[in-house]
Amino acid sequence: MTADDPLPDFVPFDLLATMVALVEPDGQCLLANATLENTMGLSRRALQRGNLLDWLAEPKRMRETLRAVAVNEVATGRFDAHLRRTPLGHNDLLPVHVIVNQLDHRSDRVLVEMIEIEQQTRLDREERTHGLAQANKELVRNLAHEIKNPLGGIRGAAQLLAMEIDSPELSEYTNVIIHEADRLQSLVDRLLAPHRRPHVVSDVNIHEICERVRSLVLAEFPRGLAVERDYDTSIPEFRGDREQLIQAVLNIVHNATHALADRMVEGDARIVLRTRITRQATIGKQRFRLALELHVEDNGPGVAESIRDRIFQPLVSGREGGSGLGLTLAQTFVQQHLGTIECDSVPGRTVFTIILPLP
Numbered sequence: 001m002t003a004d005d006p007l008p009d010f011v012p013f014d015l016l017a018t019m020v021a022l023v024e025p026d027g028q029c030l031l032a033n034a035t036l037e038n039t040m041g042l043s044r045r046a047l048q049r050g051n052l053l054d055w056l057a058e059p060k061r062m063r064e065t066l067r068a069v070a071v072n073e074v075a076t077g078r079f080d081a082h083l084r085r086t087p088l089g090h091n092d093l094l095p096v097h098v099i100v101n102q103l104d105h106r107s108d109r110v111l112v113e114m115i116e117i118e119q120q121t122r123l124d125r126e127e128r129t130h131g132l133a134q135a136n137k138e139l140v141r142n143l144a145h146e147i148k149n150p151l152g153g154i155r156g157a158a159q160l161l162a163m164e165i166d167s168p169e170l171s172e173y174t175n176v177i178i179h180e181a182d183r184l185q186s187l188v189d190r191l192l193a194p195h196r197r198p199h200v201v202s203d204v205n206i207h208e209i210c211e212r213v214r215s216l217v218l219a220e221f222p223r224g225l226a227v228e229r230d231y232d233t234s235i236p237e238f239r240g241d242r243e244q245l246i247q248a249v250l251n252i253v254h255n256a257t258h259a260l261a262d263r264m265v266e267g268d269a270r271i272v273l274r275t276r277i278t279r280q281a282t283i284g285k286q287r288f289r290l291a292l293e294l295h296v297e298d299n300g301p302g303v304a305e306s307i308r309d310r311i312f313q314p315l316v317s318g319r320e321g322g323s324g325l326g327l328t329l330a331q332t333f334v335q336q337h338l339g340t341i342e343c344d345s346v347p348g349r350t351v352f353t354i355i356l357p358l359p
């Protein structure tokens with residue numbers, strides 16, 4: 001490849017959440033992706049006339065690495081640096097992790113990838129939790145399957161036994177067995193639920209979902225609870241499984257009602273359903289041009305500190321009688337729509353945010 005060779009197609013790089021630039025060995029920028037453009041707050045044309053070395057607080061390491069990679073001394077280089085967001089300003093320094101790579105063997109053009117260090121740690125953490133969550137779900141699901149069959153046998157045997165027994169004292173025992181078997185059965189059914197029903201896809205309106213959930217909850221708690229709505233009605237419809245999304249939102253709102261039990265007695269319990277559009281949302285490692293956010297906010301005491309970073313895991317519950325499945329199911333359903341759920345909680349204000357990509 002010579003300097004006159006056509007530049008590679010850079011469009012796919014615009015979909016990445018990390019900053020990417022193609023540069024000459026002297027740092028002269030040939031191509032910049034959309035994320036770099038956004039982060040630097042400069043137009044692509046301005047970037048592509050500039051020099052990467054001018055954008056770094058300490059360009060020495062970059063200069064050396066570019067040279068070493070270009071002449072094939074090393075295949076790749078990694079280091080941390082500070083990006084100056086406004087090329088001539090000195091105040092706004094963004095810590096980034098830089099990865100420098102050769103584009104291919106024949107050219108001396110160099111591909112530079114930069115990732116915000118904060119974002120890097122967040123992505124690492126998200127990836128780890130996601131992996132862990134998948135493994136957990138798999139485990140729970142297999143376990144549920146294993147429990148299901150013997151459970152039917154136990155219940156049946158207890159029923160047969162009950163028919164043979166005359167003593168009311170002894171039938172008390174068989175009743176306990178039957179009752180507990182039923183309870184386990186319904187737990188197991190809930191554990192297996194997300195994998196059972198087929199995905200039914202249609203046009204979905206997020207506000208229709210909110211309204212459904214709102215009326216269900218108000219019917220259940222007619223006194224002491226206000227469910228306010230704050231909708232951005234410009235949010236377009238999208239393709240999805242309506243029932244699943246209703247279930248996801250309902251599980252989150254139900255948790256809020258549990259947390260608000262005391263406030264309902266006082267009469268000032270409040271849940272807000274708020275919808276917003278966001279641009280350039282990053283969900284996991286994927287970047288979406290448009291996404292919707294549904295915030296479910298409550299004025300309850302907040303998520304207990306001791307379980308805060310585990311609430312989406314199956315069987316983690318902070319309340320008496322809770323099975324710890326509501327949020328796991330909600331998350332599974334939302335993830336099946338390529339979305340995610342986040343939680344931000346302080347005493348007096350807890351917000352669960354469902355983020356869903358829009359077409």
Ligand SMILES: Nc1ncnc2c1ncn2[C@@H]1O[C@H](COP(=O)(O)OP(=O)(O)OP(=O)(O)O)[C@@H](O)[C@H]1O
Pocket residue numbers: 251255256259298300301302303304311312316317318319321322323324325326327328350
């Ligand atoms: N809005 C909220 N305010 C305070 N704590 C919350 C809130 N939402 C969830 N939690 C905490 O997270 C825990 C897990 O919630 P999750 O819905 O997964 O299970 P659960 O409500 O305990 O049981 P289930 O939903 O299966 O009946 C809850 O037990 C509660 O402690």
Ligand SMILES: [Mg+2]
Pocket residue numbers: 251254255322325326327
């Ligand atoms: Mg719940």
